[in-house]
Amino acid sequence: MSFTHLHVSTAFSAHYGVSWPEELAQTAAADGATALACTDRDGLYGTVKHLKACMDAGIDPIAGVDLAVFDDDGDHRTQVAGRVVVLAHGNNNGAGYRALCRLVSDAHARTSGKAGGAVPVAVTRGELASRTLDPTTLKPVLTVLLGPDSDVGRAMGGRKYLRPRTLFKQWIDAMPPGTLVAETVTHLSAPGEPLSTAHAVRMLKLALEYNIPAILSNAVRYCAQDGAATADVLDSARTLKSLPELSTAPMLQPTGQGWLKNAHQMLQLGKEIMNAAGQGKADLNKLLANTEALADKCRIDPVLDMGWKKPVVPEASILGIDCDPMIELTQRCEAGITKRFPSISGETEKQMRSRLVHELGIIGRLGFASYFLTVAEVSRMILEMGVRVAARGSGASSLVNYLIEISQVDPIRHDLIFERFLSGRRSTLPDIDLDVESAERHNVYREIFDRFGAQRVTLMSMQNGYRARGAVRDAGMALGMDEGEVSDIAKQLWRFSARKFREALVEKPELRDFAGRVERGGLEENQQLDLLVDLTERLDRLPRHISMHPCGVILGDATLLDRTPVQPSGLGLPMSQFDKHDMDPMGMLKLDVLGVRMQSAMAFAVREVIRLHPSKAEVVAAGKHPVEPGGKGPDYIAADGRIDLNAVPFDDEPTYELIRSTHTLGCFQIESPGQRELIGKMAPREFNDLIIDISLFRPGPMKSDMVRPFLEHRHGFAPEIYPHPDLKPVLQETHGVTVFHEQILKTFHVMTGCGLARADEFRRALGDEIHEPGVETYFRREAIKKYSPEVVDKVWGTLKAFGSFGFCKAHGAAFAVPTYQSAWLKTHHPEAFLAGLWEHDPGMYPKRLLVAEARRLGIPILPLDINRSHAQYRVERIQDGSDRGKLGIRLSLTGIYGLSGAELKRIVAGQPFDSLADLRARGRVSKPNIKRLAQLGAFDSLHKDSGGKANRADLVQHLQALQSSPARKPTDVIEGQLSFALGDVELRNLAPELPEPSMVENVRAELDLMAVDVSQHLMDSHRPLLDKLGVTTADKLLGLRNGTEVLVAGVRIATQTPPMRGGRRVVFISIDDGTGCVDSVFFHEAQEESGPLLFGTRLLLIRGTTRRTGPKGISLSASKAWDLGQPETLPYTDLLPAGGGMPAEYTHQGPLHGISRNLAITGLGS
């Protein structure tokens, strides 16, 4: 005999279920079951995984949900009356599954989508009743199980005989006939307790009395007995109560019997119930037969009921197409040829056309034309919103994508292989990722919902599982341990899985103390620590909750919400209960729409350019863009001055000059110290060089020393070596070094003739323990037919080593586009570009470094001004003074310490202000913030205009005094009545008493309130001392010979300790001295010499020797460092000629003195 479990929670019942769908399905199948249900709580979170697990185990899946039901007699918004299990009927072309999806969405429809919302996930009995019948056939498609956790089951306790009967009767009256079943469960708890056999008997008797079928289940939460303890801990995590508290309540499971019992054990339970009920064998058989009959009714056909692996895309009509999508796609590609390859002909055209036919053939065979049209439509829609969008990832490998303007990279020119993206051997929808401006991402989401209709779109979710820190916190809470103590332990846990906790205790030095305490645990008071480790390991990876995926959007046809349940996301838009692993199985089209700050920065820059230069001629002049004789300038600049960044050709020489100069701060992907060094060594000359550069700068290639041979070959220091002349065309562009996935594919193909589609499968198998041996066998067998054993050995070695971490060239190419575009903007429109960078802060450095970069480029930084500063940074044409006619960047009012968003809005709305009184009245800015604005010089112009004689220090003192005086009622300005423009009497009458604040004081205020040094570079005030010490500035380093000993000084901007081969830590510290960056490396001895200064200082004086890395690259190998912020610690006697005391200008405190903000200024938190 076999038994079918119809009530099973998987681990995807967050904080409830313990076991993974695979374990459950395998266990059930091993016991001879032919079907298994998955009834997760509140959703279908584990359903798709369950389907796959059942198919793998060779049994039929059953889909259901465990839902709370609102109390009909209570407050419908908050009070629930128990839980029921709802099972979908199968083999009805999805009618049951559809109803289940919609029911689950109903249960979430009233919730807020935010944590701790007041409305529970639950359905009303009315909703439940209406969903149980198919809307067209009016036949039952769902079955509701009333079990021990239903209102009926919960009323079984005590001696209330009438109450359960009344409740049961209510269900019968409310539900359509044939949709209700009584679920008898015994967890063998003590007689009279919940989940006791006695309760099961009472449920059985009710069913018999009212002629409702009764079934047997075990309300499973774990696959085997061992899971019971984990379930206890999950109950604690869910209820936020410790185990001792739950035990007293009592709220824990009464026994540990809720496991997936086998058919024999279930039969025994059935017998026990029947014995206790005084029923005979016939009744037992009836109970089991009912169970199997219901199971049979609910067996799901994955393909027919749930559309397993059948891709569904939006209807052609919604895309505005009335013909076959394949014809439409072909036509659009044709149109694209004229645009992308205007003057193509001859052999190149033939080559391009044959590639197009190849790609369209594969797309046609897979039936994916609508998919490409859908992505093109989203891409077009985003562009139409005026938002920048770029395809990222392997999508750039497709000529079709290039022709229909999804991607901006020509795959033929860059030799990108379509099969890396899509091949006839893969039937799943490919991934096309779209990068959009980060600031516009949510608007783009909303627009997609509007464009395709809310019934066709939902956001994708992601499962968040327990990791070490969360697990130890919840395990500690369960044990009732001291929160502070657990927190201290949690802080030590870094980057290992919770399952390896005990292993980590032995290995990790940072856990040494804790490990010692665990060991002594048996003897001392901390007996619990051992348990803590065990429970932490138990929680590892278990799902905790779902959240909105950072970029996934699911697009479908009008039936999408019949195929996925949805619930509100924090954003207010609906979110699917399915995650990325569920997309392919469910045939769902997922689009990754990523927010990228650099795209926002570039869009900002383009807008600033057009605002400042509202015509083509002005933009051409300002950007020094190339003009052909008699021409008007390049086509990518429109008549109104709008620059089409995507149309800018990739061959602008000044842009490559800028890149080679290594002054690439702010440029996408190439601004880090390591990348600036690599760029300096490589000296890129063309777009392909950028692709290679980006692909090389990855942990794999860097660690495995691929970069050095590549550079040696590139610069001709060493001859290029090819394993065989046949591979020269494959490896030539990277001088014989295998860098790209594409090269691995071609190598397979060249040496074995396997075809590129199979080659990509081989590549995927590399590094995979199970599949790699097969690939090796195949490769060796085929390659040996044409090549010598030495060549085969050598090439296999390369494939094996690089296959697992090589980089997809298409990725590199897609990344290189914004890299080039950002460098192009920096070259031609540096003011607008830097303003964009300050506004959207996309990079790895503190913002103050990008301000310093503007200063280095000679771009005036315009101070804060109450009437000229806006909520955003702005480029301004300077009207007077020595910089007259130049473009400068005006600081924004955003990001001033203490100034609230509301105050900021009122200031911007109220500008201009003619006096402080005006600002107080209309801007309603608080006293401390007015003082702060004064410290930053925001009133300097106003003050000057008022004709007052006093200075900024006097004003600040005056405002400080006002702050401590009692508040007076502000003079109300009556709406519509203009205040009499007297000028500012307050400012004019201010008595000049104090000396002007010094530059150091002003810069200090700027650093303190904005974390940016504006008036002057913060190193400038240290200059006299540095000059005296003979410190070399960054701009002079490049002129020095390799190996010159120098002193450098500056403010820290980056600190990195990358993992190194050989295990010895190396610390990279970059400093900024106002003339540029100095990148220094501290090896072991220098670290010993410098001690705590390595991480603890902001201003550094470093001694080291120069290391020339390339024509434009130089860095420093440090030998020792000092803290400039403590002049008394500097070794003057070593450094300065003897004699004489120190003049004040050497020893004074700099602008950073007394400022505690570290992270925003140096990029290193304290």
Place this chain on the structure above:
Amino acid sequence: MGLFSESVDVDCTDLGQPRTVHWKGHPCTVINEPVRWYERRQWWIEESRAPLGSGAGLVDHEIWRVQLEPQQEQTPATHAITLDLVRHVGSGRWRLLRIHAAAPAHAVEPDEAA
């Protein structure tokens, strides 16, 4: 509850029901149908380890309430006694949990760790 002082020898039927219990050195017969249930344990207090895969018996233990009658008339007490016995699921060992007075209503807990 906590440590049970007394280990008990029990013979079971094929179905796992106690048949004879050695009580105070004398074999006794289980009369009437014994009652069986499971009770939860405060394992977080009673155990110092709970590693993954430790198996059954951590969270609950099996309780049998048996009525015994001595097999030979050697003891002065001739009336039946009722005991609650615990079977450890993992090891299969039996221990005494409670002794009921003449009527099962008055349970007496054995001295802990006596």
